[in-house]
Amino acid sequence: MQKEKELSRRSVLKGLGAGVISVPWIVPGSTRGANGVVAPSNRLNVGLIGRGCMGSGHLNRLVGDPSLQVMAVCDVDKSRRDDGKQLVESIYASRKEVGNYKGCASYNDFRELIARPDIDAVVIATADHWHTLASIEAAKAGKDVYCEKPVSLTIEEGRRLVDTMRRYGRIFQTGTQYRSIPTIRRIVSFIRAGGLGKIQAVFIMWGWVGVPGMGNFRFPRNPVLPAEPVPEGLDWNMWVGPAPWRPYNSQYHRNPIPGVVPWNFCEDFGAGPSTSYHSHAADVIQYAIGMEESGPVEIIHPSSGQYPHLTCRYANGVLVHHVDNYSQVKSVYKAVPDSAQLTGNFGGVFVGERGWITTMSAGGPVEGGPESVLQEALSGSRDVNIGANDHHAKWFEGIRTRSKPSAHEEIGHRAASLGHLVAISFRVGRSLKWDPVKEEFVGDEEANRLRSRAMREPWRI
Numbered sequence: 001m002q003k004e005k006e007l008s009r010r011s012v013l014k015g016l017g018a019g020v021i022s023v024p025w026i027v028p029g030s031t032r033g034a035n036g037v038v039a040p041s042n043r044l045n046v047g048l049i050g051r052g053c054m055g056s057g058h059l060n061r062l063v064g065d066p067s068l069q070v071m072a073v074c075d076v077d078k079s080r081r082d083d084g085k086q087l088v089e090s091i092y093a094s095r096k097e098v099g100n101y102k103g104c105a106s107y108n109d110f111r112e113l114i115a116r117p118d119i120d121a122v123v124i125a126t127a128d129h130w131h132t133l134a135s136i137e138a139a140k141a142g143k144d145v146y147c148e149k150p151v152s153l154t155i156e157e158g159r160r161l162v163d164t165m166r167r168y169g170r171i172f173q174t175g176t177q178y179r180s181i182p183t184i185r186r187i188v189s190f191i192r193a194g195g196l197g198k199i200q201a202v203f204i205m206w207g208w209v210g211v212p213g214m215g216n217f218r219f220p221r222n223p224v225l226p227a228e229p230v231p232e233g234l235d236w237n238m239w240v241g242p243a244p245w246r247p248y249n250s251q252y253h254r255n256p257i258p259g260v261v262p263w264n265f266c267e268d269f270g271a272g273p274s275t276s277y278h279s280h281a282a283d284v285i286q287y288a289i290g291m292e293e294s295g296p297v298e299i300i301h302p303s304s305g306q307y308p309h310l311t312c313r314y315a316n317g318v319l320v321h322h323v324d325n326y327s328q329v330k331s332v333y334k335a336v337p338d339s340a341q342l343t344g345n346f347g348g349v350f351v352g353e354r355g356w357i358t359t360m361s362a363g364g365p366v367e368g369g370p371e372s373v374l375q376e377a378l379s380g381s382r383d384v385n386i387g388a389n390d391h392h393a394k395w396f397e398g399i400r401t402r403s404k405p406s407a408h409e410e411i412g413h414r415a416a417s418l419g420h421l422v423a424i425s426f427r428v429g430r431s432l433k434w435d436p437v438k439e440e441f442v443g444d445e446e447a448n449r450l451r452s453r454a455m456r457e458p459w460r461i
Helices: 001-019 052-064 078-095 112-115 130-141 157-165 182-193 236-240 275-288 327-331 371-377 393-401 410-429 444-450
Strands: 044-049 068-074 105-107 119-123 144-147 172-174 201-204 209-211 216-218 298-300 311-313 319-323 347-351 356-358 432-435
Touching: 001 432, 044 052, 044 112, 052 068, 052 078, 052 119, 068 078, 068 112, 078 105, 105 112, 112 130, 119 130, 130 144, 130 157, 130 236, 130 327, 144 393, 172 393, 172 410, 182 201, 182 275, 182 356, 275 432, 298 410, 311 410, 356 371, 410 432, 410 444
Parallel strands: 044 068, 044 119, 068 105, 119 144, 144 172, 201 319
Antiparallel strands: 201 347, 209 216, 298 311, 298 432, 311 319, 347 356
């Protein structure tokens, strides 16, 4: 019987790897009334894939929502998945009058989780190099998907993700939750409605990537790090997954977690500044200028002499300058008064005909000027309460109504793509023309080759 069970499991995993599972094969448990659930509109069965720093936050959000049931936790690190399972079961047990709760499964391989017919949706909070592949396989298995940003490591990956979500009719939300903060939404609506007049410039940060033993760079690199013993309980081969093989090193992964995205310096696993914060800011900025489903038409490298920093020009004439820090908006561009504080992250500074305003978070209240424009944009509080966002709720609403949520797959792809475009321009060291419709560089074969990369066997998308 054990052999038959193992053979059945292998058959399921082999089918998932080949992408042969179709949507009609999956019947959500909530639809069938399993485990006492009587209506899908009242409860969604969800699974978590990846329980690192961000995944832990997602799990707390999921398990605290009475309209959801967390059915499973997946992580290639045994300690992380075991702790996640224990957290879920202890919280659910505390809500019972008597007895324990033992209904949360734990998996090392995400394909086992998405093969379950009683799970409706998954939250993916793995390292970046897994985002696209795990999202696509989940969609093929009939799951709706919430995926951390950036949704891809290459432009081609992102486009494949978009096409797959549409083909399988899945509801996808990107984890760029800053657009869902009420204060930020009001500012974005004000800008989109012409409150600043014609936008003259937008400023966004693009910092440096600290690469161990190599210094700082504008884009991720692949340093040679010494092999270290793989920690007990960590499936390192699965952690590396579709990325090129490299031996374990604690700079990539360890417990306790050394920061939110410790591996983002490595181009095989992360996307540098785009991983850290740029995807958040790019999403808000492109949303505000009405380009959230498009992209720039030109990436202007500093070596051209046109602007002090790398600048993206959009078809509507908007210029987005990638500064090292926001103090340069004052000292280099003289775009705002010297008295402006410009603190925070995950947004930008918008300068228009009528004035200027910020969309940064985690650094204090919204700033802007003149005061009359700021009052028009925000008649009430100017505080940015990050915890007040309804980003997950927008995804749950989309699942129940089968409507696109606030940061759907195209928006996530375009936010990630802006970071990829900036990194490619820095990598080749020159300005580039970009066609946002065809998603290709105009007349530049070297740059076009950087739109995609191969995956390690046996992984495919």
